[in-house]
Every structure is written in C-alpha cells, then in structure tokens.
Amino acid sequence: MISPTSIAVPLLFGSVALGASAAILAWRARPNPGAVSLVWLLIGQSWWSTCIVFSLSAETAAEATFWTKVGWIGVMTVPVAWILFALEYTGRDEHITRRNVALLSVVPTLTVLLALTEEYHGLLYVRTVGVTAHGSVLVEQGGVWYSVAAVYTYLLGVLGIAPILGLLSSGATAFRGQSAALIVGVVTPWATNVLYNLGVLPEVGIDPTPIAFAISGVAYLGAIDRFRMFGANPAPAWRAKQFLFDHIHDGAVVVDGHDTIVDVNRAGAAILDVDVDRVLGRSASELLPLSEPFRAEDGAEILTVGTESTSRSYDVNVSELTDRHGETLGYVFTLHDVTQYLQQQQRLKVLNRVLRHNIRTEVNVIQGYAERTTGDTAETIKQRTMRIVEISEKGRDAIDLFEDAVNDREGTSLADLLERSLEAARDAFPEVDFELESPAEDAAVSEGLSVVVDNLIENAAIHNEGEDRRVTVTAEIDDDRARIRVADNGPGIDDYELDVLNSGTETPLRHASGLGLWLVKWGTEVIDGSVSFEPNEPSGTVVTTTVPLR
Amino acid sequence: MASETNELPASTGDFAPWRAAVPASIVDVGYRIRDVLTYSSAYLVFIAMIEVLTVHIVLSLPLNPAPVVVGLVTFAVYAGDRIADADDDAISSPERSAFVTRHRTLLSVLTAITYGLAIALSLTGGPFALAITLLPGGFWILYASDWLPTFGSYFKRLKRVLVVNSTIVASAWAIAVVGLPIAFAEASVTPLATVVFVYFLVDTFVNTEIPNVRDVKADEAVGVSTLPVVFGIRRTRRILYGLDLALIAFVVAALSSGILTTAVAAAILVGLGYALVLAWFVGRNTAPGRLAIAGEAKHLVVFALLLVFTTGV
Numbered sequence: 001m002i003s004p005t006s007i008a009v010p011l012l013f014g015s016v017a018l019g020a021s022a023a024i025l026a027w028r029a030r031p032n033p034g035a036v037s038l039v040w041l042l043i044g045q046s047w048w049s050t051c052i053v054f055s056l057s058a059e060t061a062a063e064a065t066f067w068t069k070v071g072w073i074g075v076m077t078v079p080v081a082w083i084l085f086a087l088e089y090t091g092r093d094e095h096i097t098r099r100n101v102a103l104l105s106v107v108p109t110l111t112v113l114l115a116l117t118e119e120y121h122g123l124l125y126v127r128t129v130g131v132t133a134h135g136s137v138l139v140e141q142g143g144v145w146y147s148v149a150a151v152y153t154y155l156l157g158v159l160g161i162a163p164i165l166g167l168l169s170s171g172a173t174a175f176r177g178q179s180a181a182l183i184v185g186v187v188t189p190w191a192t193n194v195l196y197n198l199g200v201l202p203e204v205g206i207d208p209t210p211i212a213f214a215i216s217g218v219a220y221l222g223a224i225d226r227f228r229m230f231g232a233n234p235a236p237a238w239r240a241k242q243f244l245f246d247h248i249h250d251g252a253v254v255v256d257g258h259d260t261i262v263d264v265n266r267a268g269a270a271i272l273d274v275d276v277d278r279v280l281g282r283s284a285s286e287l288l289p290l291s292e293p294f295r296a297e298d299g300a301e302i303l304t305v306g307t308e309s310t311s312r313s314y315d316v317n318v319s320e321l322t323d324r325h326g327e328t329l330g331y332v333f334t335l336h337d338v339t340q341y342l343q344q345q346q347r348l349k350v351l352n353r354v355l356r357h358n359i360r361t362e363v364n365v366i367q368g369y370a371e372r373t374t375g376d377t378a379e380t381i382k383q384r385t386m387r388i389v390e391i392s393e394k395g396r397d398a399i400d401l402f403e404d405a406v407n408d409r410e411g412t413s414l415a416d417l418l419e420r421s422l423e424a425a426r427d428a429f430p431e432v433d434f435e436l437e438s439p440a441e442d443a444a445v446s447e448g449l450s451v452v453v454d455n456l457i458e459n460a461a462i463h464n465e466g467e468d469r470r471v472t473v474t475a476e477i478d479d480d481r482a483r484i485r486v487a488d489n490g491p492g493i494d495d496y497e498l499d500v501l502n503s504g505t506e507t508p509l510r511h512a513s514g515l516g517l518w519l520v521k522w523g524t525e526v527i528d529g530s531v532s533f534e535p536n537e538p539s540g541t542v543v544t545t546t547v548p549l550r
Numbered sequence: 551m552a553s554e555t556n557e558l559p560a561s562t563g564d565f566a567p568w569r570a571a572v573p574a575s576i577v578d579v580g581y582r583i584r585d586v587l588t589y590s591s592a593y594l595v596f597i598a599m600i601e602v603l604t605v606h607i608v609l610s611l612p613l614n615p616a617p618v619v620v621g622l623v624t625f626a627v628y629a630g631d632r633i634a635d636a637d638d639d640a641i642s643s644p645e646r647s648a649f650v651t652r653h654r655t656l657l658s659v660l661t662a663i664t665y666g667l668a669i670a671l672s673l674t675g676g677p678f679a680l681a682i683t684l685l686p687g688g689f690w691i692l693y694a695s696d697w698l699p700t701f702g703s704y705f706k707r708l709k710r711v712l713v714v715n716s717t718i719v720a721s722a723w724a725i726a727v728v729g730l731p732i733a734f735a736e737a738s739v740t741p742l743a744t745v746v747f748v749y750f751l752v753d754t755f756v757n758t759e760i761p762n763v764r765d766v767k768a769d770e771a772v773g774v775s776t777l778p779v780v781f782g783i784r785r786t787r788r789i790l791y792g793l794d795l796a797l798i799a800f801v802v803a804a805l806s807s808g809i810l811t812t813a814v815a816a817a818i819l820v821g822l823g824y825a826l827v828l829a830w831f832v833g834r835n836t837a838p839g840r841l842a843i844a845g846e847a848k849h850l851v852v853f854a855l856l857l858v859f860t861t862g863v
Contacts, residue, residue: 013670016670016673017663017667020662020665021659021662022666024666025662028662046669050673057676225655
C-alpha cells in the first residue's frame with residue numbers, strides 16, 4: 001500500500017526508529033537541562049513521520065486525510081519544543097515561564113484546531129489530489145494559515161538556533177560537537193521544508209520534511225551519545241556569569257558609549273540607592289561621579305556616598321569594554337567598599353602619633369623627675385621608662401608594617417641593611433660578639449627586612465646571658481631570594497613562645513612575652529617572605545628568614 | 551516472560567570432571583555468553599518470541615513481524631529496567647549489578663535503539679500494532695519514573711497493591727504477546743484469542759509471583775505487597791497451585807466447548823502440569839533464580855509440543 005518513491009519509505013521508518021531511540025535516551029537523561037524538551041521535540045517529529053506512514057498506507061481517502069490532519073500535532077510540537085530546548089540547554093531558562101510557554105503554544109494550538117476543522121473554513125486545507133499506481137492516496141495541504149504556521153515554525157527555528165550558534169566557538173570540544181550536531185539536526189528538516197514549500201525539491205508525493213528527520217535522529221543520537229550532551233552541559237556557564245554579576249559584593253554599573261546605564265547589579269543599585277529597573281536607561285553622569293565629583297585620596301579614586309555619620313567609601317575602578325576591532329562599546333564601573341580599610345588606616349595614624357610623640361613626651365617628663373632624686377629607685381624608674389620607650393618604638397614599627405610603608409618597590413642594599421643592623425646592635429649590646437658573613441654579591445631587598453633583622457639580632461643578644469655571648473649573621477643569595485640566618489649560643493627560644501607565634505593569635509591567658517617575635521613574623525609576611533626556627537648546637541637558636549629580592 | 555532472575559542459572563564453581571577436558575578458553579567464552587544472556591535479559595527475548603509464535607500457531611495466523619517486535623520490546627524493557635535498578639541490585643545480585651554497571655552506556659544505547667526499531671517495525675502493522683508496542687514501555691515509564699507526577703505517583707501506588715501490581719505487568723505482556731500478532735494480521739478478536747489471552751495473563755501472573763518469594767525481605771522493606779509478603783511462602787505456594795488448577799479447568803472447559811482443539815489443549819495442559827511441579831518447588835529449593843528461569847522455559851515445552859501435535863514435526 002505504501003508507495004511514494006522507494007527511498008522515502010525506509011527513510012520514514014528510519015526517522016521514527018532513530019527519533020524514538022533518541023527520545024528514550026533523552027528521557028533517561030532527565031533532569032538535565034533540555035532533556036524533557038528534546039523528548040517532546042523527538043516525539044513530535046516521530047509522530048509527524050508516523051502519521052505520514054499511516055497516511056500512505058491508508059486504504060481510503062478519508063483515512064489518509066485523517067492521519068494528515070492528526071500529523072499537525074507533531075508538526076507544531078516540534079518548533080515549540082525546539083525553542084524551549086534551546087533556552088534550557090544554553091542556560092536561558094529564566095524565559096521559560098508558564099505564561100511564555102502558553103503564548104508560544106497559541107499559534108500551534110490554533111493550527112491543530114484549524115487542521116482538524118479544515119472542512120469548515122479552508123484556512124488550512126487538507127485535500128486528496130489523487131491515488132498513486134500503488135494505491136496510496138496523495139494529500140495536498142495549503143491555505144493562508146498554512147503560510148502563517150510555516151513562518152512561525154521557521155521563526156522559532158531561527159530563534160532557537162541563535163543561542164546555540166554561540167557554542168560553536170566554545171573552547172570545549174564537547175560543546176562544539178553538541179552544538180554542531182544540534183544545528184545539523186534542526187536545520188536539515190527545516191531546510192528541506194523550506195525547499196519543499198518553495199517547490200525546489202522534486203515531487204515525491206508527500207511532504208519530505210519527516211524524511212529529513214532520519215538525519216536529525218542520527219545527529220541527536222550523536223549529540224547525546226558521542227558528544228555526551230547530557231553529560232557535559234553548557235547551561236551553568238551562562239547562568240554563572242549572570243549569577244556572578246548579580247551576587248558579587250562589589251557594585252557594578254555597565255555604561256554604554258553614550259553615557260547611558262545599561263546594566264547594574266544588586267550591590268551597585270544598593271550602593272547608589274536606586275531601583276535596578278528604574279535606573280536602566282538613565283544617564284550615568286547623574287549617578288556616578290564620572291569626572292569632577294571624584295575625590296582623590298592618595299591617588300586612589302574614592303567615591304563617598306551617604307551623610308557624614310553613615311557615609312561609606314568605595315574604590316572606583318573603570319574598565320573599558322571594546323569590540324573585536326578595539327572600538328569602545330562602553331565601560332564597567334566597579335565599586336569596592338573600602339570604608340573599613342580607610343577607618344583602620346585612620347586609627348593606625350592616631351596610634352602612630354600616640355606612640356611616636358605622646359608616650360615619649362610623658363616618659364621624658366618622668367625621667368626628668370627621676371633625675372631629681374638619686375639611688376636605686378631613680379635608676380629603676382629610668383630603666384623602666386626606657387623600656388616603655390622601646391616598646392612604643394616596636395609598636396611604631398608594627399604600624400609602619402601595617403601601613404605598608406616599608407614595602408618599597410625600589411628596595412635597599414642587603415649588605416648595607418645588615419651592616420646598619422649590626423652596628424646598632426654592637427652599640428646596644430657591647431658585651432656580645434657579633435659576626436657577619438655577607439653574601440659574595442650584594443642584592444636589593446625590601447626595607448621592611450630591617451625591622452625583621454633588627455628584632456632577630458636584638459632577640460638573640462638580649463636573652464644571651466652566658467660568658468661567651470655570640471651572635472652570627474649569615475646572608476646568602478639564592479636565585480631570586482635572599483636567605484638570612486641569625487644564630488646565637490644563648491638559652492634558645494622557649495617552645496611556648498613559638499607555639500603562640502605559630503597559632504597566629506593571642507589571648508589574655510596565652511601570649512608571647514613581647515612584640516619582637518611578632519614583628520619578625522609580620523615583617524616577613526608583609527614582604528612575602530618566610531621564617532623558620534631551629535635549635536642551635538650545642539645551645540641557642542638558628543632563625544632563618546627567606547625574602548624575595550627586589 | 552515477565553519474571554526476572556537475580557541469580558546465575560548455573561554454578562560458576564570449580565570445573566566438573568567432564569569440563570576438565572575442554573580448553574579453558576572455550577569454557578570461559580561459554581560463561582561469558584551465559585552471563586550476557588542472563589544479566590542483560592537476552593534469554594527472555596527468545597522466550598518472548600516463542601510465546602508469540604505459539605499464539606501464531608494456536609490462532610493460525612500468517613507469520614508477521616510481531617515476534618521480532620515483541621523480542622525487541624522485551625529486551626528494551628527488561629534490560630532498561632536492570633539499568634535503572636543496577637544500584638539497588640548491588641546487594642541482592644552483585645554480579646548482575648556489576649555487569650550492568652560496566653556496560654551501562656552500551657546497554658542504554660542498545661535498549662533505546664531496540665525499542666526505536668520495535669516502534670518503527672510496528673508501524674507496518676498499523677495504529678493498533680503501534681499502540682500495543684508502546685504499551686509495555688508506557689507501563690514501564692509510569693512504573694519507574696515520576697515523569698508524569700500525577701499519573702506516575704498513582705501507578706507507583708498501584709505497584710505496591712497486592713495482586714494489582716502483578717496483574718498490571720501480566721496484562722501488559724499478555725496484550726503484547728496475543729494482541730500484536732492479531733494486529734499485524736489485521737485479524738479479529740475471536741473466542742479462541744480470548745482463551746489464549748486468559749492463559750497468558752494467568753500464566754504470566756504466576757511467573758511474576760515466583761521471583762517474589764525470593765524478594766520477600768526487599769519487598770517488605772519498600773512496602774510492596776506481594777503474595778509471599780502478605781500470605782507467607784506456604785500459602786503462596788497453595789495460591790499458585792490454585793491458579794494453575796483453575797487455568798487447567800479453564801482450558802478443559804474451552805476444550806469441551808470446542809474453542810480449543812485437542813492438540814492445543816494437550817500442549818497447554820502438559821505445560822500447566824509442568825507449572826504445578828514448579829509450584830511445588832516454590833520456597834523449597836535453594837536457587838530461586840533457576841526456578842524462575844524454569845518457569846519461563848515452560849513456554850518452550852508448550853511450543854515444542856504444539857509443533858509436534860499440530861504439524862507433526
């Protein structure tokens with residue numbers, strides 16, 4: 001009974017077999033993005049092919065017409081399922097709402113209804129035009145609504161292809177393969193349909209579109225099995241970009257080349273105290289201090305918003321967006337909250353002043369009064385007040401470290417730095433024998449190293465109370481790093497002190513005895529170095545500091 | 551058909567003396583083939599096709615693609631079921647689970663292609679053949695998934711209901727085995743076809759309950775009510791006796807009313823006698839997997855007897 005062209009029939013059966021197989025594989029891949037939509041697409045195209053097979057094998061004209069009409073259910077399922085699949089598969093599923101799906105289904109539903117009731121209006125007619133030599137009833141379709149349905153189908157086809165095209169240039173082989181297979185799968189039948197409707201293809205007695213579904217089936221099977229379509233899915237990539245933009249703590253404002261705000265993230269809207277939906281399309285100059293209002297502080301571009309007591313400060317960074325020709329498309333303004341950083345900087349400055357001037361002034365006054373008296377008490381007062389001065393100086397050193405003031409770019413001579421430290425130590429501790437083994441070649445290191453070396457040498461000397469007190473400083477250059485070893489023959493650093501240092505924090509009950517070792521630790525961290533402690537033989541400690549060269 | 555085995559059909563232990571003379575490589579290949587046939591449910595394909603050919607002979611239908619379609623569907627549904635249950639089978643059938651897990655991708659693609667081919671082939675039989683071909687897969691989808699939440703959960707509840715669960719499975723297969731050859735031949739449903747349908751329905755029901763004896767604990771754990779879970783093994787055995795005896799009475803009645811020929815009735819009655827013997831072993835043997843396979847193999851006995859009685863082969 002089935003007749004038209006010998007090749008068309010096996011291809012129709014093949015399209016059903018491949019479509020059903022791919023549908024089963026896609027169904028098993030649920031809930032991967034796009035799996036369910038692809039199942040519907042494959043069911044739609046398989047149903048279309050099935051109805052054509054039944055139409056061709058029909059014994060009466062009425063039967064053939066019936067199957068052609070019912071086939072429209074599959075015909076119109078395909079484009080809707082395709083656009084839904086494309087949106088889900090590429091991570092744009094935020095557009096898939098009940099409302100949008102209902103809207104997308106209006107034309108297909110009308111088309112099916114018009115096909116089923118075609119004898120009453122003729123907007124979409126289905127009529128028999130003859131019988132082949134093999135007895136197959138030939139059916140012709142047309143009408144105004146036929147053109148509407150065709151255009152709608154092509155439109156959804158193109159809209160679905162658009163987001164998938166972007167994956168053809170993906171860096172991942174799997175995504176390139178998947179997208180290429182999908183495009184072949186959808187373009188082949190649609191191109192066949194366009195050519196058929198334009199009358200370009202030779203007449204085979206039926207709409208040849210379902211025959212092309214055999215190629216689609218192979219393509220979809222290839223995408224699922226060969227390119228692991230539901231094993232490696234690009235959907236999260238698209239969502240991740242939007243998620244990052246929406247959820248980063250920094251504010252972000254996208255401005256086009258005409259000073260118009262085209263996007264702003266939640267943090268950006270909160271910082272600028274605007275509504276996201278209302279700010280889009282407004283002039284950026286109204287909201288962002290693009291030129292004059294920038295308040296420069298130490299060279300940084302700082303934006304301050306809010307009133308005095310509740311004001312917050314933001315470090316503003318402007319990045320230019322360009323097209324592939326290098327032409328400016330717009331700018332991204334990122335607003336990084338630096339309020340806390342600025343507040344800490346302010347507090348450190350106050351502390352620096354207190355440690356640098358106020359304490360020393362008060363100590364001088366105390367020492368002045370102490371000099372008016374004599375005896376052990378006066379001497380003790382002098383020694384203790386000098387100790388207060390030393391502690392305040394260490395505190396000041398610590399503040400200098402935190403202010404990053406010592407992390408200079410140019411650097412200083414390692415040999416000079418060591419000489420200076422040892423000279424000061426020899427003055428302070430004349431009873432200790434200091435020895436320096438300088439490197440064969442000098443190198444530049446961060447000035448911050450002086451705080452570290454000063455404290456290491458002082459620590460080695462001050463706790464050494466034996467007869468033969470020795471401190472040996474050895475420096476070596478190894479590739480791009482300098483290694484300074486400070487060895488003493490004293491009693492060694494207490495394990496308790498090192499434990500506190502390694503824990504990185506202190507409590508009122510568990511703390512080190514002073515600031516010296518903390519300055520060593522902080523100092524090496526600030527200049528990207530490291531420090532290690534080892535026992536010396538027969539007694540004492542070897543402290544090794546490794547720092548990068550400038 | 552419709553029952554599943556979770557055990558090897560034969561021991562994989564030490565070689566028997568006669569095997570010692572066979573080269574180890576040949577024995578190994580033999581074991582591999584047996585593993586593929588049992589673990590992938592491929593042996594059920596053969597038995598299912600024999601059942602359809604039995605229907606062809608009994609109803610005197612011309613040979614058509616129905617046996618092939620049923621065979622393809624059987625493989626797709628059972629192998630697909632084993633893929634879905636591979637993780638759960640890890641405890642009860644570790645070898646089978648390991649086999650399915652190792653070949654999961656291949657089996658998955660094979661089952662999809664075999665069902666796709668079955669659907670395409672069924673188109674040559676017309677809309678009814680297509681509908682019947684889709685039926686077992688449709689039931690399987692509703693059983694094994696929550697794709698259609700409302701219907702899916704409803705069917706999942708049915709799966710737990712005593713008798714209903716096995717009846718649904720038996721109905722789907724009986725309709726496929728009896729309905730497909732009729733649909734392909736565009737024949738009408740006669741009283742003889744109805745008798746054959748009832749025979750396959752009850753017989754498949756019995757074969758579905760036999761493996762449930764072994765799965766009592768597992769079924770209890772997941773809340774599935776089967777005959778052994780509700781009535782215990784001894785009473786289940788009696789119920790199976792009762793069903794087989796009722797079927798014998800039904801066949802005798804069909805014979806006496808002239809619907810069944812003597813040859814067909816004799817073949818079926820011998821098969822049912824075989825089933826009664828098997829029912830005696832329910833809960834009494836140590837290899838329930840082999841018992842289930844023996845239950846399926848009954849169809850081979852009936853088919854062979856039919857060939858002898860009707861064609862003199």
